[in-house]
Structure formats: structure tokens, C-alpha cells
Amino acid sequence: MAKRTDPSRFFYQPIIAVLSLTSLVLTVYVVWLSLRDLSLMRAGRDTFVGIDNYIRFFNDPRGLWALWRTVLFTVLATSIEVVLGLAIVLFLDRNFALKRLVRTLLLVPIIMTPVVVGLTWRFIFDPASGMANYLLSRLGFDAMDWLGSPQVALYSVLIADIWQWTPFVILLSMAALDSAPSDPLDAARVDGAREWQVTWYVLLPMLRRAIAIVALIRAIDSIKAFDLFYIMTRGGPALSTETLNFYGYVVAFTNFEISYSLTVALILTIFTNVALLAMYGVLFPKNGEPR
Amino acid sequence: MIKRFFFYVGLVVLLAAVLFPLYWVVVTSFKLPRDAFAIPPVWLFEPTLDNFRKVLANQTFVRAFTNSFVVSISSSAIAVAIGALAAYGITQQDAEKRRGQEKFILSLRIAPALVFVIPVYYFAVRLGALNQHWLLIAVYAFINVPFAISLLITFFDDIPRELRDAARVDGAREFAIFWRIYLPAARGGVVATLILCVLFTWNEFFVALTLSGRSTQTLPVSITSFLTFQGIQWGALTAAATLIMLPMLVLGILVQGQIVRGMTLGSVKG
Numbered sequence: 301m302a303k304r305t306d307p308s309r310f311f312y313q314p315i316i317a318v319l320s321l322t323s324l325v326l327t328v329y330v331v332w333l334s335l336r337d338l339s340l341m342r343a344g345r346d347t348f349v350g351i352d353n354y355i356r357f358f359n360d361p362r363g364l365w366a367l368w369r370t371v372l373f374t375v376l377a378t379s380i381e382v383v384l385g386l387a388i389v390l391f392l393d394r395n396f397a398l399k400r401l402v403r404t405l406l407l408v409p410i411i412m413t414p415v416v417v418g419l420t421w422r423f424i425f426d427p428a429s430g431m432a433n434y435l436l437s438r439l440g441f442d443a444m445d446w447l448g449s450p451q452v453a454l455y456s457v458l459i460a461d462i463w464q465w466t467p468f469v470i471l472l473s474m475a476a477l478d479s480a481p482s483d484p485l486d487a488a489r490v491d492g493a494r495e496w497q498v499t500w501y502v503l504l505p506m507l508r509r510a511i512a513i514v515a516l517i518r519a520i521d522s523i524k525a526f527d528l529f530y531i532m533t534r535g536g537p538a539l540s541t542e543t544l545n546f547y548g549y550v551v552a553f554t555n556f557e558i559s560y561s562l563t564v565a566l567i568l569t570i571f572t573n574v575a576l577l578a579m580y581g582v583l584f585p586k587n588g589e590p591r
Numbered sequence: 592m593i594k595r596f597f598f599y600v601g602l603v604v605l606l607a608a609v610l611f612p613l614y615w616v617v618v619t620s621f622k623l624p625r626d627a628f629a630i631p632p633v634w635l636f637e638p639t640l641d642n643f644r645k646v647l648a649n650q651t652f653v654r655a656f657t658n659s660f661v662v663s664i665s666s667s668a669i670a671v672a673i674g675a676l677a678a679y680g681i682t683q684q685d686a687e688k689r690r691g692q693e694k695f696i697l698s699l700r701i702a703p704a705l706v707f708v709i710p711v712y713y714f715a716v717r718l719g720a721l722n723q724h725w726l727l728i729a730v731y732a733f734i735n736v737p738f739a740i741s742l743l744i745t746f747f748d749d750i751p752r753e754l755r756d757a758a759r760v761d762g763a764r765e766f767a768i769f770w771r772i773y774l775p776a777a778r779g780g781v782v783a784t785l786i787l788c789v790l791f792t793w794n795e796f797f798v799a800l801t802l803s804g805r806s807t808q809t810l811p812v813s814i815t816s817f818l819t820f821q822g823i824q825w826g827a828l829t830a831a832a833t834l835i836m837l838p839m840l841v842l843g844i845l846v847q848g849q850i851v852r853g854m855t856l857g858s859v860k861g
Contacts, residue, residue, distance in 0.1 A: 307765040311680025315673055316692060319736065323699060326707055333710070340716070391601060404847055405606060408613055411843035411850065413794045415811040416832040420612045423619070423825060429628040431615065467609060471851045517854070524703045527796045531815070548705045553801060558713055565705040572701060 334563045340556035353563035362539065363564060366547040367571070369454065373543060374522040374575070377461050382515050384462070385469025386507075390499060392470075393477060403474070406467040414464070418531025421460035422447065425532075450540035453533050457541055460528050465521070469514050476510030477503075512583035519579055523572050544568050620829040627825055642830035652831060654806070655813030659793055662724060662809060666731035667788035671781060673732070674739025679769045681740070682747040683755070693744070699737040708801050715802065722804030730798055735788045742787065742853050746780025747773060783849040786842050793839055810835045 334353055338346040357363050392402070409417070424431045425446035433443040446456040484506065488498045504511075526545050529535060535542035535550065542550070545568060552561030619627050621638040646652055681692050711730060712721075720726045750773060758768045774781065796811040803812055814835060817828040843850060 306683070308680050308683035311683075311765070311769065312677040312692065313680070315677040315680075315736070315740075316695065319699065320695070322733070326710060329710055330706060338713075340713075388605065391598075391605075394598070396598070396602075402602070402606065404844060406609060407843055407847055407850060408840065409609060410854075411790060411794075411839055412613065413811060413832075413836045413839060415794075415796050415814060416616065416836050417612070419814070419828060419832055420616045422823075423829070424612065424615065429630055431611075431632065434630060434632060463608070463612065468851070468854065472854075475851055520701060527811075530796070530800070531818075545703055545705060548703075549797075549801075552705070552709050552712070558709060562706070562709055565703060565709060569702050569706055572703065576701065 330562050330566065333559050334566055336559050338557075338559040340558060346559070349559075353560050354567075356560065357563055357567060362542070363544070363547060365539070366542050366544045367567075369541070370523060370543040370545070370568075370571075373454065373458065373461075373525065374519055376458055377465070377522040377525075378515055378518045380458075380462055381466045381469050381518055382511065385466045385514075386473060386504075386511065388466070388470050389473045389477065390503075392474070403471065406471055409464045409467050410471075412464070414527035415531055417460060417464050418528045421456070421463070421528075422532050425456055447533055448537055450538045453537060453541045457528050457532050460532065461522070461525065464528075465518060469518065472514045473507060473510055476507050480506045515583065516576065516579055519575060520572065523568070523575065544571070616829050617833050619825065620833045622826070624826055627829075642826040643834070645827045646830045646834065649827075651808070651816065652810075652813055655808050655810045656834075658724070658803075658807055659809040662727045662731060662807075663789045663792035666728045666792055667735060667785055669728070669732040670735030670739045670788050671743075671785045673736050674743050674784070675774065675781060676769070677736075677740045678743035678747055679773055682744055693741065696737045696740050704734075704797050708798060712801055721802065722806050724807050727799070727803055727807055727809070730802060731792045731795070734795075734798070735792065738791070738853070739784050739788060742784045742849075743777070743780065745852065746777045746784070749780075750776045780849075783846045784853075786846045787849060787853045790839055790842055 335348060335350060336346045337349045337352070392399075427433060427443065427445050427448060430446070432446055436443060444452060447453050480503075484502050485498055488502045493501070524545055525543065526549070529541055529543060529546050530549075533541040535546050544564065548561050548564035548568060551557050551564055555561075620642050621640070622633075622636055623639050623641070626633050626636040681689055684692070711726075715721045715726055754772055754776070755768050758772055763771075793809075794811065795809075799809040799812045803809060810831075814828065814831050817824050817831060
């Protein structure tokens with residue numbers, strides 16, 4: 301019997317072709333626009349300016365500060381969420397009644413509409429009648445201006461982000477833990493290892509891959525974080541919570557400088573990819589396959 | 592015994608921290624203004640439906656509900672239909688070809704939304720499409736397609752390949768195999784993918800903020816109108832927030848097993 305041609309590729313090739321073509325056209329168009337000085341305030345009178353927009357960015361203190369804040373926020377959010385999440389996973393790693401229910405409840409922050417999360421935390425951080433200051437006063441501390449003080453605001457948004465995304469780290473690592481074999485743990489215990497040694501030398505290395513993936517996801521998402529910033533602070537006070545993504549948004553939709561905003565967006569994209577590759581290199585080293 | 596006691600204390604603290612913000616918003620939505628801002632907070636109060644009445648009497652908000660509904664359902668349906676075809680095709684290829692396609696699809700999900708929202712916005716302004724539903728539907732379908740493909744691939748992979756081979760020997764056409772065998776076998780996965788797409792679209796804010804007009808505003812954008820310069824109407828706001836997130840909490844709990852699976856696909860599979 302002659303081998304029939306396999307028509308299954310016609311199921312995906314047109315779709316992938318459209319997706320590739322769209323992203324290619326968009327990329328070329330975006331790069332092209334970033335080399336011009338298009339602004340909606342004076343549409344139709346844009347000219348080619350070469351790499352002026354990129355030079356402008358590296359001389360733009362507001363943009364550079366936004367980039368720095370993005371780095372700070374991403375590093376803090378990712379590391380705190382991963383460490384805290386793992387600690388909670390280890391804490392929950394035993395059989396107890398209602399474990400399934402606890403897992404379901406942990407989903408709540410993840411699926412809660414991010415805008416609502418931002419509003420909720422803004423309510424909690426309200427200087428006069430918010431729960432955060434009430435709690436502080438009960439504990440005998442002075443009230444804080446959570447979202448109104450430039451020194452504090454970024455960390456207040458960070459708290460909301462940690463609240464929303466630590467459960468994601470927990471659920472993903474729990475799933476990995478469930479599918480991990482328990483024999484190595486028992487073997488280590490039989491060999492007389494202490495409980496912390498079992499955790500540190502056997503359990504955590506087994507979860508390495510899952511931890512790496514969850515850290516990557518959290519890093520990518522934190523770089524692009526927008527909703528919480530928009531709702532809780534709008535980049536203020538005094539620009540103290542303006543991240544690069546938010547700055548790009550302001551340039552595009554408040555100042556209508558299309559070309560410059562696309563330059564910011566492209567720098568953000570490049571930055572994301574570099575961070576991603578670097579993290580990927582650290583988390584999945586070439587030699588010595590991760591266990 | 593003491594260890595157990597501390598474990599349960601820790602568990603209660605954890606759950607309180609996770610659930611308190613949700614509890615606080617929902618409870619505040621049933622409070623009168625004097626109770627909402629009482630310090631110290633009142634835990635027992637006389638519930639009222641005033642806030643909900645106010646929100647539901649607000650034409651803009653009701654319209655936003657319709658918009659969110661129409662936009663998220665239609666864009667998700669389109670994305671799942673396209674995604675199912677592509678996912679089926681990709682799962683039938685050999686490992687090497689698959690890897691290439693899957694990598695490309697994942698790479699589509701890394702770029703920040705800002706990069707494509709700005710040119711789309713610019714086009715839409717020139718076409719006068721900013722106030723039309725199809726713009727949002729098309730953009731969300733485009734965003735959801737890569738996600739739907741990668742999630743559906745994992746479900747189609749669970750179906751034994753022998754089924755397809757047997758059907759081909761019997762002379763079934765490729766589309767019949769897809770339609771009669773694969774789709775019914777992966778029904779649960781298809782529904783879960785659809786629900787997750789709806790959940791993402793319903794909750795999405797950035798695209799909605801930039802690409803919706805006065806008459807296409809979705810809920811997350813609409814709720815920001817309660818943040819006025821005169822101050823924040825917390826009562827109405829919390830009622831609106833409760834109405835926005837409740838349907839998603841219900842949907843989310845329906846597909847709870849798939850959520851972590853779905854979100855992991857947002858990134859690198861190694």
C-alpha cells in the first residue's frame with residue numbers, strides 16, 4: 301500500500317502562518333515607528349530620526365528610574381514569593397483534614413480580578429479608615445501613609461502582589477511535590493538524616509525544576525505588572541511607583557508620543573528577554589542536567 | 592500534640608491572610624457608609640443592599656457587564672475553535688517538528704502587551720474602530736489563541752494515538768477524526784480551556800483600558816470610574832467589585848485542577 305500523505309499538517313500550518321506573519325509585520329512596523337518621531341499631537345508630520353529615540357531614552361532620567369524600579373520590583377517580588385511559597389509548601393507537607401479545601405481556597409487570590417485586588421488593597425491601605433493602620437495601631441505602632449509616601453508606596457504595591465501570587469507558587473510546587481517519589485526521602489531517613497537535612501538535600505533538589513519554572517513565570521509577569529500599579533498608585537506619589545511598563549503607557553496614552561512609547565516598549569521587551577535568558581541559564585545549566 | 596496545635600494555628604493564620612481581603616470587600620459591600628468607615632471596624636452590622644441597588648441602577652456599569660460578557664465569550668469561543676484545529680495538527684507531528692512549533696507559540700506570550708497595543712491603537716484611531724466590539728474581540732482572540740493551543744495540546748496528548756491510526760485504516764478523513772474522535776474524547780479539556788480563556792479575558796485590564804471606547808468598556812475599566820476626584824465611593828465600589836469577581840470565582844473553582852496547569856503554560860516548558 302502506498303503511503304498516504306498526512307493531511308494533519310494542514311490543521312496547524314495556516315494558523316501558525318497567520319500568527320507568524322502577524323507578529324512579523326507588527327515587529328517590523330513597531331521597529332520602523334520607533335525610528336521615527338510620530339506623535340498623535342501632530343499626526344502626519346513625522347520624519348525619520350534614526351536612533352534618536354533610543355538615545356533619548358538613555359538620557360531620560362524618568363525612563364531610567366522606571367527601569368531601575370522595574371528591576372527592583374521584579375527581583376523583590378519573585379524572590380519573596382518563591383521563598384515564602386516554598387516555606388508554606390514545606391509547612392503544609394503533611395496529611396491533615398481539609399487539605400483539599402485549603403488548596404481550593406488558595407486559588408482565590410489567583411483568580412480574583414486583578415483590578416479588584418488593587419482596589420481591595422487600596423481600601424485596606426486607606427490612611428484614615430483602612431485595616432492596615434488599624435492593625436498597626438492595635439500593635440502599638442504609628443499609622444503609616446502606605447500609598448501616599450514615596451518611600452513606602454512601592455513596597456505597599458509589592459505586598460499586594462505577594463498576596464496575589466504567592467498562592468500560585470504554593471499550588472504549583474505542591475503539584476510537583478505530589479508527583480515526586482517518596483522513596484528517596486524514606487531512604488534518607490533510614491540512613492539517619494535529620495528532618496532538615498532530608499528537606500534541604502533531598503526534597504528541595506527534587507523540586508528544583510518546578511521551582512525554576514515558577515520563578516521564571518513570576519519574573520516575566522512582574523516585569524510586565526501593570527494593573528496593581530494603575531489602580532493603587534497610578535505611578536505616584538512623585539513617580540515613586542512608575543515602572544517601565546507604566547512609563548511606556550503614560551508616554552503613549554497621556555502624551556500620545558507613539559514613537560517614543562514604542563521605543564520604551566521595545567527596550568522593555570529586550571530587557572525581558574535578556575532577563576529571561578539569564579535566569580534560564582542560571583536555573584537550567586547546560587552541563588549537569590538538573591535533577 | 593503541641594506540634595499539631597501549632598500546625599493548626601499556623602494554618603488558620605495562613606488562611607486568614609489569604610481570605611481576609613476577599614472577605615473584607617464582600618462584607619463592606621453590604622455595609623452602610625457609617626459602618627464601612629467605622630474605626631475600630633465593626634464586625635457585626637445591619638446588612639443593606641443599598642450599594643448593590645446603586646450599582647445596578649448605574650447604566651454604564653450594566654452595559655459594561657454586557658460588554659464583558661459578549662467580548663469574553665465570543666473571543667474565547669473563537670480562540671478555542673482555532674486553537675483546537677492547530678493543537679490537533681501539532682500533536683500529530685513528529686517530536687522534532689512539534690518542539691519547534693511549541694517554542695514559537697510560547698515565544699508569542701513573552702512580549703509585553705504594550706508592544707502590540709500601541710500599533711493596534713494607532714490603527715484603530717485611524718480606522719475609527721475604537722468604539723466597536725469587534726476590535727476587542729479580535730485582539731482578545733489573538734491573545735488567547737497561543738494559550739488555547741498550548742493548553743489543548745496537553746489534553747490531546749492524553750488521547751492514545753492508536754485511535755487515529757485505527758480510524759485512518761478504516762478510511763476516515765482527517766477532519767472526521769478530529770471532529771468525531773478527538774474533540775469528544777477531549778471534551779473536558781476543551782471546556783476547561785474555554786473557561787480559562789473566559790476567565791483571563793474577563794479579568795484582563797490593560798488591553799481593555801487602552802482599546803475600549805465609551806460604549807465598549809468592560810467591567811475592570813468601568814469600575815475605575817468609581818475612583819473619582821471627589822473621592823472614592825467605597826460602598827458602590829465594593830458592591831461592583833463583588834459582582835465582577837463572583838462569577839469568576841465560581842468558574843475558577845469549577846476548573847480548579849486545570850488552572851495551575853494552564854498558567855504554567857504561560858512560560859517555558861524547558
